[in-house]
Amino acid sequence: MLREVLRIGSRRSFSYKSVRRPNLAAVKDNGNANTEQKPMPSAQPNGDLTKQLRAKMLATGPITVAEYMREVLTNPNAGYYMHRDVFGREGDFITSPEISQIFGELVGIWLINEWQKLGSPSPFQFVELGPGRGTLARDVLKVLTKFKLGAEFSMHLVEISPFLSKAQAQRFCYKHETLPEDSQLPYYQQGTTATGTNAYWHRRLEDVPPGFSLVLAHEFFDALPVHKLQLVDGNWQEVLIDVESASQSTDFRYVISKAQTPVARLFKPVPGETRSCLEYALETERHVGLLAKRLEQQGGISLIMDYGHFGDKTDTFRGFKQHALHEPLLAPGSADLTADVDFKHMKHVAETSGHIQCFGPVQQGEFLERMQGAARLEQLLANALPENQELIRSGYEMLTAADKMGSRFKFLAMFPGVLAEHLKKYPVAGFTE
Ligand SMILES: C[S@@+](CC[C@H](N)C(=O)[O-])C[C@H]1O[C@@H](n2cnc3c(N)ncnc32)[C@H](O)[C@@H]1O
Numbered sequence: 072m073l074r075e076v077l078r079i080g081s082r083r084s085f086s087y088k089s090v091r092r093p094n095l096a097a098v099k100d101n102g103n104a105n106t107e108q109k110p111m112p113s114a115q116p117n118g119d120l121t122k123q124l125r126a127k128m129l130a131t132g133p134i135t136v137a138e139y140m141r142e143v144l145t146n147p148n149a150g151y152y153m154h155r156d157v158f159g160r161e162g163d164f165i166t167s168p169e170i171s172q173i174f175g176e177l178v179g180i181w182l183i184n185e186w187q188k189l190g191s192p193s194p195f196q197f198v199e200l201g202p203g204r205g206t207l208a209r210d211v212l213k214v215l216t217k218f219k220l221g222a223e224f225s226m227h228l229v230e231i232s233p234f235l236s237k238a239q240a241q242r243f244c245y246k247h248e249t250l251p252e253d254s255q256l257p258y259y260q261q262g263t264t265a266t267g268t269n270a271y272w273h274r275r276l277e278d279v280p281p282g283f284s285l286v287l288a289h290e291f292f293d294a295l296p297v298h299k300l301q302l303v304d305g306n307w308q309e310v311l312i313d314v315e316s317a318s319q320s321t322d323f324r325y326v327i328s329k330a331q332t333p334v335a336r337l338f339k340p341v342p343g344e345t346r347s348c349l350e351y352a353l354e355t356e357r358h359v360g361l362l363a364k365r366l367e368q369q370g371g372i373s374l375i376m377d378y379g380h381f382g383d384k385t386d387t388f389r390g391f392k393q394h395a396l397h398e399p400l401l402a403p404g405s406a407d408l409t410a411d412v413d414f415k416h417m418k419h420v421a422e423t424s425g426h427i428q429c430f431g432p433v434q435q436g437e438f439l440e441r442m443q444g445a446a447r448l449e450q451l452l453a454n455a456l457p458e459n460q461e462l463i464r465s466g467y468e469m470l471t472a473a474d475k476m477g478s479r480f481k482f483l484a485m486f487p488g489v490l491a492e493h494l495k496k497y498p499v500a501g502f503t504e
Contacts, residue, residue: 089324120149120404121322125314133311133326135334136388137296137353140410143403144294145231151404152232152294158204163391163407166290167376167435167476168207171466173451175210177442178374181500182211182285183218185372188497189490192370193222196284200229200276200358201291205239211287212243216266226270227258227279236260236272244270276361284371286362292417293377295358297350297388297410298334301327307335310348312400323400341382341419348385350410356420363425366487373485375417381432382415414483426488430502436477438501439470 124142128134144151157163167174186195197215202208208228215224230236233249240247240262247262247270257280260272273279299310309332315324328335338351362373380387390397392406399408414432421427448467452460471477484499 089326120146121402123149124403125322128312128314128323133313133328135309135311135332136299136325137334139312139323139403140296140388140408143399143408144296146404149404150232151407152235154232154234156204156234156238157407163393165394166203167470167480168210168289169204170469170476171463172210173444173447173467174439174470175207176214176447177439177444178207178287178289178376179211179214180218181374181442182287182372183214184500186285189370189372189493191222192283193224194282195222195224195371196227196279196282197224198227198229198279198284198286200286200288201294202228202230202239203235203290205235205242207287207289208239209243212264212268216264216268224268226264226268227284228270228272229274229276229279230272231274240270240272276358279365281365281369283369284365284373286366286371286373287376288373289376291377292352292355292358292375292412293379293409294407295352295354297352298338299325299386299388300335300338300349300351302347303327306331307338308332309335315400321398321400322403325400341416344382346383346385350384350386350388350413352410352413352416355412355417359417359420360424362485363421363427366427366485367425370487375412375483375485376435376480377412378479379412379414379432379481382413384411384413387411412481414481417483421485428486428488428491428494430484430486430499432481432483433502434473434478435480435482436471436473438482439477441501444471 120143123146124134124139142150145153147153151157158169159165182197186192197208197211199208199211205228208226212226228236228239230239236259237247237249240260243264244262245265247260249260250256250258257278258271258273262270264270300307301310302308309328311326311328311332312323313326315321334351334353337353340349365371366373388399388408388410390399390401390406390408397406399406418429418432421429444467448463451463455463469475482501484502486494486499
Protein backbone atom coordinates (compact mmCIF):
# COMPACT_ATOMS: atom_id res chain seq x y z
CA MET A 72 0.00 0.00 0.00
CA LEU A 73 2.76 2.43 1.02
CA ARG A 74 4.69 1.55 -2.12
CA GLU A 75 1.61 2.27 -4.23
CA VAL A 76 1.20 5.68 -2.57
CA LEU A 77 4.87 6.42 -3.24
CA ARG A 78 4.55 5.35 -6.89
CA ILE A 79 1.48 7.52 -7.48
CA GLY A 80 3.08 10.31 -5.51
CA SER A 81 6.27 10.45 -7.49
CA ARG A 82 4.41 10.39 -10.82
CA ARG A 83 2.24 13.28 -9.61
CA SER A 84 5.03 15.42 -8.20
CA PHE A 85 6.86 15.82 -11.48
CA SER A 86 3.90 17.51 -13.08
CA TYR A 87 4.59 20.66 -10.99
CA LYS A 88 6.73 23.38 -12.49
CA SER A 89 10.03 23.91 -10.58
CA VAL A 90 10.88 27.38 -9.29
CA ARG A 91 14.45 28.61 -8.96
CA ARG A 92 15.61 30.69 -6.02
CA PRO A 93 18.57 33.10 -5.86
CA ASN A 94 21.93 31.56 -5.06
CA LEU A 95 22.16 31.72 -1.25
CA ALA A 96 25.92 32.02 -1.35
CA ALA A 97 25.37 35.42 -2.98
CA VAL A 98 23.35 36.70 0.03
CA LYS A 99 25.86 38.91 1.87
CA ASP A 100 24.06 40.49 4.78
CA ASN A 101 22.68 37.55 6.66
CA GLY A 102 21.70 39.09 9.97
CA ASN A 103 23.41 36.86 12.46
CA ALA A 104 26.62 37.45 14.33
CA ASN A 105 29.81 35.63 13.49
CA THR A 106 28.53 34.23 10.26
CA GLU A 107 31.02 33.80 7.49
CA GLN A 108 30.58 33.15 3.81
CA LYS A 109 31.97 29.63 4.07
CA PRO A 110 31.04 27.07 1.44
CA MET A 111 27.71 25.52 2.30
CA PRO A 112 28.13 22.44 4.46
CA SER A 113 27.18 19.18 2.81
CA ALA A 114 24.01 17.37 3.82
CA GLN A 115 24.09 15.62 7.17
CA PRO A 116 21.79 12.69 7.55
CA ASN A 117 18.65 13.63 9.47
CA GLY A 118 16.73 10.66 8.22
CA ASP A 119 13.55 10.84 10.26
CA LEU A 120 12.42 14.31 9.33
CA THR A 121 13.44 13.97 5.69
CA LYS A 122 11.57 10.67 5.42
CA GLN A 123 8.52 12.05 7.20
CA LEU A 124 8.35 15.13 4.97
CA ARG A 125 8.89 13.08 1.81
CA ALA A 126 6.19 10.60 2.76
CA LYS A 127 3.76 13.43 3.42
CA MET A 128 4.48 15.12 0.08
CA LEU A 129 4.23 11.84 -1.80
CA ALA A 130 0.93 11.01 -0.16
CA THR A 131 -0.81 14.38 -0.26
CA GLY A 132 1.17 16.63 -2.60
CA PRO A 133 3.59 19.55 -2.18
CA ILE A 134 3.48 21.49 1.10
CA THR A 135 3.76 25.24 1.74
CA VAL A 136 7.11 26.75 2.69
CA ALA A 137 5.46 27.71 6.00
CA GLU A 138 4.50 24.11 6.76
CA TYR A 139 8.02 22.95 5.86
CA MET A 140 9.56 25.62 8.12
CA ARG A 141 7.20 24.80 11.01
CA GLU A 142 7.95 21.07 10.79
CA VAL A 143 11.69 21.59 10.49
CA LEU A 144 11.91 23.95 13.46
CA THR A 145 9.25 22.67 15.84
CA ASN A 146 8.29 19.11 14.96
CA PRO A 147 7.83 17.57 18.45
CA ASN A 148 10.23 14.68 17.75
CA ALA A 149 12.88 16.01 15.40
CA GLY A 150 12.38 19.80 15.21
CA TYR A 151 15.54 21.90 15.25
CA TYR A 152 14.66 23.82 18.46
CA MET A 153 12.99 21.03 20.37
CA HIS A 154 15.73 18.96 21.98
CA ARG A 155 19.08 20.76 22.03
CA ASP A 156 21.01 23.95 22.60
CA VAL A 157 21.69 25.52 19.21
CA PHE A 158 23.10 28.87 20.41
CA GLY A 159 26.58 30.25 20.96
CA ARG A 160 29.99 29.66 19.46
CA GLU A 161 29.55 25.89 19.69
CA GLY A 162 26.10 26.07 18.10
CA ASP A 163 24.81 27.53 14.84
CA PHE A 164 24.41 31.25 15.66
CA ILE A 165 24.88 33.83 18.41
CA THR A 166 22.25 36.38 19.40
CA SER A 167 22.72 39.87 20.90
CA PRO A 168 21.76 39.03 24.51
CA GLU A 169 24.39 36.25 24.43
CA ILE A 170 27.10 38.63 23.19
CA SER A 171 26.97 41.25 25.93
CA GLN A 172 25.06 41.82 29.18
CA ILE A 173 24.76 45.49 28.12
CA PHE A 174 22.03 44.47 25.67
CA GLY A 175 19.66 43.00 28.28
CA GLU A 176 20.46 45.70 30.82
CA LEU A 177 19.57 48.53 28.43
CA VAL A 178 16.40 46.77 27.27
CA GLY A 179 15.44 46.31 30.95
CA ILE A 180 16.12 49.98 31.71
CA TRP A 181 14.04 50.99 28.67
CA LEU A 182 11.12 48.86 29.90
CA ILE A 183 11.20 50.16 33.46
CA ASN A 184 11.60 53.76 32.27
CA GLU A 185 8.57 53.57 29.95
CA TRP A 186 6.56 51.74 32.64
CA GLN A 187 7.34 54.45 35.19
CA LYS A 188 6.30 57.16 32.72
CA LEU A 189 2.88 55.47 32.54
CA GLY A 190 2.50 55.79 36.32
CA SER A 191 4.09 52.44 37.31
CA PRO A 192 0.92 50.29 36.90
CA SER A 193 1.04 47.40 39.36
CA PRO A 194 0.81 44.44 39.26
CA PHE A 195 2.27 43.80 35.81
CA GLN A 196 3.47 40.86 33.76
CA PHE A 197 6.88 40.59 32.13
CA VAL A 198 6.29 38.51 28.98
CA GLU A 199 8.94 37.19 26.60
CA LEU A 200 8.23 35.40 23.32
CA GLY A 201 10.81 32.74 22.38
CA PRO A 202 13.39 33.31 25.15
CA GLY A 203 16.08 30.88 23.79
CA ARG A 204 18.57 30.21 26.59
CA GLY A 205 16.83 32.73 28.87
CA THR A 206 19.74 35.18 28.89
CA LEU A 207 17.72 38.29 27.97
CA ALA A 208 15.01 37.39 30.52
CA ARG A 209 17.67 36.91 33.21
CA ASP A 210 19.35 40.27 32.48
CA VAL A 211 16.01 42.13 32.33
CA LEU A 212 14.90 40.40 35.54
CA LYS A 213 17.99 41.75 37.31
CA VAL A 214 17.04 45.30 36.26
CA LEU A 215 13.35 44.86 37.18
CA THR A 216 14.30 43.43 40.56
CA LYS A 217 16.61 46.37 41.22
CA PHE A 218 14.18 49.11 40.17
CA LYS A 219 10.68 47.76 40.58
CA LEU A 220 10.04 50.10 43.50
CA GLY A 221 7.70 47.76 45.34
CA ALA A 222 5.54 46.74 42.37
CA GLU A 223 4.39 43.16 41.99
CA PHE A 224 5.13 41.32 38.78
CA SER A 225 5.12 37.80 37.36
CA MET A 226 7.11 36.34 34.44
CA HIS A 227 5.46 34.67 31.44
CA LEU A 228 7.61 32.88 28.90
CA VAL A 229 6.07 31.76 25.61
CA GLU A 230 8.24 28.85 24.52
CA ILE A 231 7.49 25.83 22.34
CA SER A 232 10.65 23.86 23.06
CA PRO A 233 10.62 21.57 26.14
CA PHE A 234 14.41 21.51 26.14
CA LEU A 235 14.82 25.30 26.01
CA SER A 236 12.10 25.94 28.60
CA LYS A 237 14.13 23.86 31.09
CA ALA A 238 17.32 25.70 30.15
CA GLN A 239 15.52 29.03 30.75
CA ALA A 240 14.23 27.92 34.16
CA GLN A 241 17.74 26.82 35.15
CA ARG A 242 19.03 30.26 34.18
CA PHE A 243 16.82 32.36 36.44
CA CYS A 244 14.80 30.13 38.80
CA TYR A 245 15.99 28.51 41.99
CA LYS A 246 13.23 25.91 41.67
CA HIS A 247 10.91 24.84 38.87
CA GLU A 248 8.60 21.97 37.94
CA THR A 249 6.97 20.63 34.79
CA LEU A 250 3.24 20.03 35.08
CA PRO A 251 1.69 16.64 34.17
CA GLU A 252 0.65 16.24 30.50
CA ASP A 253 -3.05 16.14 31.43
CA SER A 254 -2.94 19.39 33.42
CA GLN A 255 -5.74 21.75 32.43
CA LEU A 256 -3.75 24.84 33.37
CA PRO A 257 -2.72 27.37 30.68
CA TYR A 258 0.99 26.84 31.52
CA TYR A 259 3.11 23.68 31.33
CA GLN A 260 6.00 24.63 33.62
CA GLN A 261 6.32 26.93 36.60
CA GLY A 262 9.15 28.21 38.72
CA THR A 263 10.26 30.75 41.29
CA THR A 264 13.21 33.10 40.91
CA ALA A 265 15.80 33.72 43.62
CA THR A 266 13.99 36.96 44.50
CA GLY A 267 10.59 35.22 44.81
CA THR A 268 9.01 36.16 41.47
CA ASN A 269 6.70 33.50 39.99
CA ALA A 270 7.51 32.38 36.44
CA TYR A 271 5.14 30.52 34.09
CA TRP A 272 5.83 28.86 30.73
CA HIS A 273 3.10 28.91 28.05
CA ARG A 274 2.98 27.18 24.67
CA ARG A 275 1.03 30.03 23.06
CA LEU A 276 0.65 33.77 23.51
CA GLU A 277 -3.12 33.22 23.88
CA ASP A 278 -2.43 31.35 27.13
CA VAL A 279 -0.75 34.29 28.89
CA PRO A 280 -3.31 35.64 31.39
CA PRO A 281 -4.85 39.08 30.82
CA GLY A 282 -3.17 42.01 32.55
CA PHE A 283 -0.88 44.99 31.98
CA SER A 284 2.16 43.49 30.23
CA LEU A 285 5.69 44.46 29.27
CA VAL A 286 6.32 42.24 26.23
CA LEU A 287 9.68 41.47 24.62
CA ALA A 288 10.40 39.46 21.46
CA HIS A 289 14.01 39.12 20.41
CA GLU A 290 14.68 37.00 17.31
CA PHE A 291 11.29 35.35 17.79
CA PHE A 292 9.47 36.56 14.68
CA ASP A 293 12.27 35.55 12.29
CA ALA A 294 11.72 31.96 13.44
CA LEU A 295 7.99 31.96 12.60
CA PRO A 296 6.98 30.28 9.32
CA VAL A 297 6.63 32.31 6.12
CA HIS A 298 4.60 31.60 3.00
CA LYS A 299 6.22 32.47 -0.33
CA LEU A 300 3.91 34.16 -2.80
CA GLN A 301 4.42 35.14 -6.40
CA LEU A 302 2.26 37.16 -8.80
CA VAL A 303 1.34 35.06 -11.84
CA ASP A 304 -0.91 36.67 -14.46
CA GLY A 305 -2.17 39.16 -11.87
CA ASN A 306 -3.01 36.53 -9.21
CA TRP A 307 -1.01 35.64 -6.12
CA GLN A 308 0.17 32.04 -6.36
CA GLU A 309 2.03 30.17 -3.66
CA VAL A 310 5.48 28.62 -3.96
CA LEU A 311 5.40 25.10 -2.52
CA ILE A 312 7.98 22.45 -1.65
CA ASP A 313 7.88 19.06 -3.30
CA VAL A 314 10.05 15.94 -3.43
CA GLU A 315 13.06 16.05 -5.72
CA SER A 316 13.96 13.31 -8.14
CA ALA A 317 16.60 10.88 -6.86
CA SER A 318 19.29 12.23 -9.20
CA GLN A 319 19.34 15.73 -7.62
CA SER A 320 21.58 16.98 -4.80
CA THR A 321 18.76 18.07 -2.45
CA ASP A 322 15.82 16.05 -1.17
CA PHE A 323 13.29 18.70 -2.07
CA ARG A 324 12.61 21.42 -4.65
CA TYR A 325 10.40 24.50 -5.01
CA VAL A 326 7.35 24.32 -7.27
CA ILE A 327 4.62 26.80 -8.09
CA SER A 328 1.09 25.88 -7.00
CA LYS A 329 -1.24 24.98 -9.86
CA ALA A 330 -4.30 26.59 -8.28
CA GLN A 331 -4.58 29.39 -5.74
CA THR A 332 -3.95 28.03 -2.24
CA PRO A 333 -6.12 29.23 0.70
CA VAL A 334 -3.29 31.48 1.93
CA ALA A 335 -2.76 33.03 -1.52
CA ARG A 336 -6.49 33.77 -1.66
CA LEU A 337 -6.52 35.19 1.87
CA PHE A 338 -3.44 37.38 1.38
CA LYS A 339 -4.08 41.13 1.37
CA PRO A 340 -1.01 43.14 0.42
CA VAL A 341 -0.13 46.23 2.45
CA PRO A 342 -1.46 49.28 0.51
CA GLY A 343 1.13 50.43 -2.05
CA GLU A 344 2.77 46.98 -2.43
CA THR A 345 4.95 46.89 -5.57
CA ARG A 346 6.74 43.54 -5.25
CA SER A 347 5.76 40.64 -7.48
CA CYS A 348 7.15 38.02 -5.12
CA LEU A 349 7.35 38.21 -1.35
CA GLU A 350 7.29 36.34 1.95
CA TYR A 351 4.04 36.46 3.86
CA ALA A 352 4.27 35.64 7.57
CA LEU A 353 0.73 34.66 8.48
CA GLU A 354 1.85 33.48 11.94
CA THR A 355 3.52 36.83 12.56
CA GLU A 356 0.32 38.56 11.50
CA ARG A 357 -1.62 36.42 13.99
CA HIS A 358 0.81 37.08 16.87
CA VAL A 359 0.99 40.83 16.21
CA GLY A 360 -2.82 40.98 15.97
CA LEU A 361 -3.11 39.24 19.38
CA LEU A 362 -0.47 41.50 20.86
CA ALA A 363 -2.19 44.62 19.53
CA LYS A 364 -5.55 43.60 21.04
CA ARG A 365 -3.90 42.71 24.34
CA LEU A 366 -2.11 46.08 24.60
CA GLU A 367 -5.24 47.96 23.61
CA GLN A 368 -7.57 46.12 26.01
CA GLN A 369 -5.30 45.30 28.97
CA GLY A 370 -2.62 47.97 28.63
CA GLY A 371 1.07 47.42 28.17
CA ILE A 372 4.16 48.03 26.09
CA SER A 373 5.88 45.82 23.57
CA LEU A 374 9.39 45.90 22.15
CA ILE A 375 10.15 43.77 19.10
CA MET A 376 13.81 43.27 18.17
CA ASP A 377 14.83 41.39 15.07
CA TYR A 378 16.60 41.54 11.73
CA GLY A 379 14.39 42.67 8.92
CA HIS A 380 13.40 45.11 6.22
CA PHE A 381 10.66 47.63 5.58
CA GLY A 382 8.59 45.84 2.94
CA ASP A 383 11.24 45.83 0.21
CA LYS A 384 12.91 42.40 0.28
CA THR A 385 11.65 39.44 -1.68
CA ASP A 386 13.58 36.28 -0.91
CA THR A 387 15.21 35.97 2.53
CA PHE A 388 14.28 32.40 3.53
CA ARG A 389 17.57 30.70 4.46
CA GLY A 390 19.30 28.26 6.79
CA PHE A 391 22.19 28.63 9.24
CA LYS A 392 24.48 25.90 10.40
CA GLN A 393 27.71 26.34 12.37
CA HIS A 394 27.71 30.08 11.66
CA ALA A 395 27.46 29.71 7.89
CA LEU A 396 24.59 29.90 5.42
CA HIS A 397 22.91 26.57 4.77
CA GLU A 398 20.63 25.53 1.92
CA PRO A 399 17.18 25.25 3.60
CA LEU A 400 16.04 22.25 1.54
CA LEU A 401 19.05 20.20 2.60
CA ALA A 402 19.05 17.90 5.66
CA PRO A 403 15.99 19.46 7.33
CA GLY A 404 16.22 19.67 11.12
CA SER A 405 20.02 19.91 11.13
CA ALA A 406 20.11 23.72 10.65
CA ASP A 407 18.20 26.81 11.72
CA LEU A 408 15.68 28.18 9.23
CA THR A 409 14.82 31.85 9.22
CA ALA A 410 13.35 34.70 7.18
CA ASP A 411 13.72 38.46 7.62
CA VAL A 412 10.93 40.20 9.50
CA ASP A 413 8.86 42.59 7.38
CA PHE A 414 8.50 45.54 9.78
CA LYS A 415 6.22 47.43 7.41
CA HIS A 416 3.73 44.56 7.43
CA MET A 417 4.07 44.20 11.21
CA LYS A 418 3.39 47.90 11.78
CA HIS A 419 0.42 47.82 9.41
CA VAL A 420 -1.09 44.82 11.26
CA ALA A 421 -0.56 46.42 14.69
CA GLU A 422 -2.12 49.70 13.64
CA THR A 423 -5.10 48.07 11.91
CA SER A 424 -5.93 45.22 14.35
CA GLY A 425 -5.83 47.37 17.45
CA HIS A 426 -5.64 51.05 18.20
CA ILE A 427 -1.86 50.90 18.54
CA GLN A 428 0.84 53.51 18.12
CA CYS A 429 4.11 52.12 16.78
CA PHE A 430 7.57 53.71 17.08
CA GLY A 431 10.40 52.71 14.77
CA PRO A 432 11.80 50.55 13.46
CA VAL A 433 15.11 52.09 14.52
CA GLN A 434 18.48 50.47 14.10
CA GLN A 435 19.84 48.51 17.06
CA GLY A 436 23.06 50.56 17.14
CA GLU A 437 21.12 53.83 17.36
CA PHE A 438 18.78 52.49 20.05
CA LEU A 439 21.63 51.25 22.25
CA GLU A 440 23.60 54.50 21.81
CA ARG A 441 20.53 56.60 22.71
CA MET A 442 20.06 54.42 25.79
CA GLN A 443 23.57 55.46 26.92
CA GLY A 444 25.23 52.18 25.96
CA ALA A 445 28.64 53.87 25.68
CA ALA A 446 28.42 55.11 29.29
CA ARG A 447 27.45 51.62 30.52
CA LEU A 448 30.39 50.18 28.55
CA GLU A 449 32.82 52.57 30.27
CA GLN A 450 31.38 51.64 33.67
CA LEU A 451 31.82 47.92 32.97
CA LEU A 452 35.36 48.44 31.67
CA ALA A 453 36.31 50.42 34.75
CA ASN A 454 35.33 47.47 36.95
CA ALA A 455 36.61 44.65 34.72
CA LEU A 456 39.85 42.71 35.03
CA PRO A 457 42.35 43.79 32.32
CA GLU A 458 42.17 40.35 30.63
CA ASN A 459 38.38 40.69 30.16
CA GLN A 460 38.33 44.22 28.80
CA GLU A 461 38.87 43.39 25.14
CA LEU A 462 35.99 40.90 25.16
CA ILE A 463 33.63 43.45 26.74
CA ARG A 464 34.66 46.15 24.27
CA SER A 465 34.40 43.93 21.19
CA GLY A 466 31.01 42.60 22.33
CA TYR A 467 29.58 46.11 22.46
CA GLU A 468 31.18 46.92 19.11
CA MET A 469 29.55 43.82 17.60
CA LEU A 470 26.11 44.97 18.82
CA THR A 471 26.38 48.57 17.66
CA ALA A 472 28.73 48.85 14.64
CA ALA A 473 26.82 49.51 11.41
CA ASP A 474 28.83 46.85 9.54
CA LYS A 475 28.12 44.25 12.25
CA MET A 476 24.74 43.96 14.02
CA GLY A 477 24.11 47.69 14.57
CA SER A 478 22.11 48.45 11.43
CA ARG A 479 20.77 45.08 10.34
CA PHE A 480 18.87 44.53 13.60
CA LYS A 481 15.94 46.83 14.31
CA PHE A 482 13.67 47.78 17.21
CA LEU A 483 9.93 48.41 16.94
CA ALA A 484 7.92 49.61 19.96
CA MET A 485 4.14 49.35 20.39
CA PHE A 486 1.98 51.37 22.78
CA PRO A 487 -1.81 51.62 23.19
CA GLY A 488 -3.12 54.37 20.88
CA VAL A 489 -4.87 56.15 23.79
CA LEU A 490 -1.42 57.20 24.98
CA ALA A 491 -0.66 59.24 21.85
CA GLU A 492 -0.89 62.64 23.59
CA HIS A 493 1.00 61.41 26.64
CA LEU A 494 3.79 60.06 24.43
CA LYS A 495 4.09 63.39 22.63
CA LYS A 496 4.67 65.06 25.97
CA TYR A 497 7.01 62.32 27.23
CA PRO A 498 8.72 60.91 24.11
CA VAL A 499 9.62 57.25 24.00
CA ALA A 500 13.30 56.75 24.85
CA GLY A 501 15.56 55.34 22.13
CA PHE A 502 13.24 56.27 19.24
CA THR A 503 13.06 59.40 17.13
CA GLU A 504 9.42 59.42 15.99
C1 LIG B 1 16.05 32.34 17.20
S1 LIG B 1 15.62 31.78 18.76
C2 LIG B 1 15.81 33.27 19.72
C3 LIG B 1 16.12 33.02 21.14
C4 LIG B 1 16.34 34.25 22.04
N1 LIG B 1 15.23 35.16 22.01
C5 LIG B 1 17.63 34.94 21.69
O1 LIG B 1 17.57 35.98 21.02
O2 LIG B 1 18.70 34.46 22.08
C6 LIG B 1 13.86 31.53 18.66
C7 LIG B 1 13.18 31.15 19.96
O3 LIG B 1 11.76 31.07 19.72
C8 LIG B 1 11.27 29.79 20.12
N2 LIG B 1 10.15 29.48 19.20
C9 LIG B 1 10.22 29.23 17.89
N3 LIG B 1 8.98 29.06 17.37
C10 LIG B 1 8.12 29.22 18.39
C11 LIG B 1 6.69 29.18 18.51
N4 LIG B 1 5.92 28.92 17.46
N5 LIG B 1 6.13 29.39 19.71
C12 LIG B 1 6.91 29.65 20.81
N6 LIG B 1 8.27 29.70 20.75
C13 LIG B 1 8.86 29.49 19.57
C14 LIG B 1 12.46 28.88 19.97
O4 LIG B 1 12.34 27.68 20.69
C15 LIG B 1 13.56 29.81 20.52
O5 LIG B 1 13.52 29.88 21.93
